[in-house]
Amino acid sequence: MDLTQYPRRIYTPAPTPVIELKRLSSLLKCGRIYLKRDDLLGLTGGGNKTRKLEFVVADALKQGADTLVTCGGLQSNHCRLTAAAAVKEGMKCRLILVEEPHQTYDREASGNNLLYHLLGVDEITVIKDMADLDSAMARVAEQVRDAGGTPYLIPLGASTPIGCLGYIACAREIAAQSAKMDVHFDYVVCATGSGGTQAGLVMGFTDADYTCRVLGMNVSRSAAEQEVLVRELIDRTISELGLDLTVGDERIACFDKGVGDGYAMPSAEMVRAVKLTAATEGILLDPVYTGKAMVGLFDLMQRDYFQIDDRILFIQTGGTPALYTQPELFV
Ligand SMILES: *Cc1c(COP(=O)(O)O)cnc(C)c1O
Numbered sequence: 550m551d552l553t554q555y556p557r558r559i560y561t562p563a564p565t566p567v568i569e570l571k572r573l574s575s576l577l578k579c580g581r582i583y584l585k586r587d588d589l590l591g592l593t594g595g596g597n598k599t600r601k602l603e604f605v606v607a608d609a610l611k612q613g614a615d616t617l618v619t620c621g622g623l624q625s626n627h628c629r630l631t632a633a634a635a636v637k638e639g640m641k642c643r644l645i646l647v648e649e650p651h652q653t654y655d656r657e658a659s660g661n662n663l664l665y666h667l668l669g670v671d672e673i674t675v676i677k678d679m680a681d682l683d684s685a686m687a688r689v690a691e692q693v694r695d696a697g698g699t700p701y702l703i704p705l706g707a708s709t710p711i712g713c714l715g716y717i718a719c720a721r722e723i724a725a726q727s728a729k730m731d732v733h734f735d736y737v738v739c740a741t742g743s744g745g746t747q748a749g750l751v752m753g754f755t756d757a758d759y760t761c762r763v764l765g766m767n768v769s770r771s772a773a774e775q776e777v778l779v780r781e782l783i784d785r786t787i788s789e790l791g792l793d794l795t796v797g798d799e800r801i802a803c804f805d806k807g808v809g810d811g812y813a814m815p816s817a818e819m820v821r822a823v824k825l826t827a828a829t830e831g832i833l834l835d836p837v838y839t840g841k842a843m844v845g846l847f848d849l850m851q852r853d854y855f856q857i858d859d860r861i862l863f864i865q866t867g868g869t870p871a872l873y874t875q876p877e878l879f880v
Pocket of ligand 1: 596597598626627706708740741742743744745746747835838839866867868869
């Protein structure tokens with residue numbers, strides 16, 4: 550696959566570091582854990598949406614847009630990074646935030662919400678129901694047009710075929726780092742929500758002929774539902790972009806042990822995983838995605854899923870600003 554045929558903006562100057570978590574690995578004794586620091590990606594605060602936005606924002610610019618319109622939860626990493634990309638490109642940005650549970654929106658909340666304000670988001674619309682998302686997006690796009698602007702709509706998590714290119718490129722980056730380090734990764738573990746990260750990695754490793762198993766750790770759905778979502782996104786990406794790629798079902802594996810009570814609902818296991826990773830490695834995870842993904846990884850370890858000498862690469866996909874919104878969980 551020739552990635553250079555797709556317009557791309559570069560928001561990170563170099564590959565993100567891969568480090569070995571020696572202390573955590575020797576504590577758990579269930580494989581050698583490595584971590585890819587995608588929390589250090591470019592744009593404000595880093596995280597996986599930066600890779601997707603490199604391609605998505607380039608597409609918006611190609612189409613002549615001047616305003617990015619996107620959506621997410623009240624503490625959305627994706628909304629924060631879209632706002633940051635708009636700043637970088639001299640574009641406007643409008644956000645639609647879904648207030649679930651109800652009555653929880655606080656204009657002065659910390660974390661990503663604070664960053665929306667610092668990044669100068671032009672307008673924030675809060676809606677109560679996920680079911681109204683599409684109509685709210687369409688309404689905001691209409692308002693932008695009425696004001697003489699040209700909107701570009703980015704769906705939840707930028708998990709579109711073009712957005713998937715970000716993690717197809719990341720799989721290549723990992724394969725190159727793996728060769729340079731002379732370390733072969735048997736497993737690559739990532740949190741999976743809107744699915745673009747996992748779908749991109751699976752397609753990217755397949756395309757690069759890099760043999761490893763991608764394990765998606767769910768943050769909101771059952772394993773079966775998430776596997777269907779990722780399958781559909783892969784199929785849509787292959788057909789819309791006309792990729793010459795075949796991905797078998799056996800490459801799509803999702804696990805739901807970390808989900809707990811549901812999306813963004815804290816769990817005791819998540820708190821334990823975040824604390825343990827900080828206290829053994831000085832690495833911050835987040836409460837919504839990577840903390841729960843680590844719970845999923847620990848669960849597989851407990852069930853002897855891995856061999857002792859397997860090399861496992863955990864992608865730290867970001868999200869740390871959310872840590873500062875609920876200090877009471879961790880103190
Ligand atoms: C969005 C997000 C994910 C999930 O990525 P998807 O591509 O939506 O599956 C994982 N980690 C963090 C920190 C995120 O913000």
